Amino acid sequence: MIAAYIVYPVLRFFTPPAVALGEVDKVFVTTLDKMGLNTAKFFKFLDKPAVLVHLPDGKYTSLSAKCTHMGCTVAFQSKDDNFICECHGSIFNIDGKVLKGPATRPLPVYYVDIEGNKIYVTVKKQLA
């Protein structure tokens, strides 16, 4: 019992406080004129890597760029319109779904919000 009194606060001390999502749930990424067709821009969102892609059909999509397998940052392959993780070879399609393992879970998708010329990414209206 005494040990628990010591161990609990020690473990809590080493566990970092969670980030309050309400404070950082929307981020400015870039402007429309800086995103060519079929290009990607990587940025930090919620303290993790994320990616914004300007699709060939003119639409925009944004996903977490953190591979769901072991956490490496995925790369965008414009020729195949998919994402590859160079650490262990997982491939995800443009919607974040797994095309090739070892990853088994999809990349979380974010909501793209365009205000005038500015592109924002937010978690408020997650697509997946």
Added chain:
Amino acid sequence: MTSRAADFLKDRIDFSPVQAWVAQRKIPQHKHSFWYYFGGLALFVLTIQIITGIMLAFYYSPTPVKANESVRYIMEKVHYGWLIRSIHFWGANFLIAVVLVHMFSTYFTKAYRKPREIMWVLGVIILALILTSAFTGYLLPWTTLSYFATKIGTSMPLYVPFVGHFISRLMVGGADVGAATLTRMFTLHTIVLPILWLTIIAIHVFLSQVLGLSTPLSQRSTRDETKLFPNFMMRQAAVWSGALAVLISFVALFPEGLAAKVNPVLPAPAGIKPEWYFLFVFQTLRTFPDVIGLGGITLGAIIWMLVPFLDRKASNGEKSTFFTLFGVAIIVYLVTMTVMAYITTEVH
């Protein structure tokens, strides 16, 4: 001067019990005696690591802004900084190689058998701590490779049931690898882990002196012995000198460079691979589903640690072919996975 200092100490402290103990210490002599030198060699390389590590800590700054620059400063501005860092880098590689040789030679000569089971368990823990030291030190230059290696290493505990997320968060110190991770890895690398392995190594060495060195089962008929001082220690010193020459040769011929500072937002580069001692884990993760791969490695490590308690034949002084083959199987797996990781290039 030395003589006067010795007389000064002798006048005040009675060294005779220590001298008597040292004089009666004997080391078994047989055709496998060569392997005895690897334990002392590991201690020697570890001492080099401690000294060079302390020297590097005088200049290193554990923050994402300054980490890479401070290592570059050490290498380009500090007098002999490149030399000290290269010795520390190659010393880490040597240490792991020497500890692996020490462990497998202990295994195949069945030196783990009763009454040295605890020494074996402590030895396996020391190897795990040294590999953890290598892992924590790897992030410190804050390069692309070190960054993604840490991402992978800190993601592995996520597959541990119940406590995995807690352990991973404890290691990372935040949502993703960053400033908090760097300070945690630095603290672990320079304070926590050295305290742990120095303590366990002290017990390991103490037990080796209390229990004496094991004679392989096949050599038990040999009664030859040699004195620890000066005979064995003179040869050990020769081994240390040779190892130091090899280490310095590596440092001079292949000085460790410094890759560019990581940009944490950019993707992992193509062809990214860990250091040689973690390649088997890397290839296991690419070959098998995570739960099977990581579960298999964990289970294998636990069985490996418990071998002295499982190998009853060796404890009874009998040949235990099964455990010899088990050791061979482990080596074959490690070598195969390592070679596959070296030669395999992912085709997309």
